[in-house]
Amino acid sequence: xxxxxxxxxxxxxxxxxxxxxxxxxxxxxxxxxxxxxxxxxxxxxxxxxxxxxxxxxxxxxxxxxxxxxxxxxxxxxxxxxxxxxxxxxxxxxxxxxxxxxxxxxxxxxxx
Numbered sequence: 001x002x003x004x005x006x007x008x009x010x011x012x013x014x015x016x017x018x019x020x021x022x023x024x025x026x027x028x029x030x031x032x033x034x035x036x037x038x039x040x041x042x043x044x045x046x047x048x049x050x051x052x053x054x055x056x057x058x059x060x061x062x063x064x065x066x067x068x069x070x071x072x073x074x075x076x077x078x079x080x081x082x083x084x085x086x087x088x089x090x091x092x093x094x095x096x097x098x099x100x101x102x103x104x105x106x107x108x109x110x111x
Contacts, residue, residue, distance in 0.1 A: 003067035030056055034064050039091045043079035
């Protein structure tokens with residue numbers, strides 16, 4: 001399956017709106033985890049990334065990395081996979097959502 005792109009129909013929407021393509025991409029199994037595990041900026045080898053992701057299958061990891069490379073969020077460097085500038089911007093944009101989710105979890109836990 002090809003990676004979603006702005007201007008094309010995406011899962012859940014035929015509008016082609018960029019946000020819908022982004023949500024389709026981020027909603028794919030393991031995509032957010034791969035991006036999250038690359039967030040520190042250092043390149044990570046395939047095997048190390050697979051281990052960080054709880055040992056996901058190499059087939060799925062290859063698919064996700066291919067999609068993320070195709071849309072310009074991840075690149076393959078000499079030492080392994082790393083976020084591109086655009087990928088780092090995306091992870092930065094997700095940081096407020098991460099903080100919100102922590103507050104949400106505390107509230108649901110009664111704290």
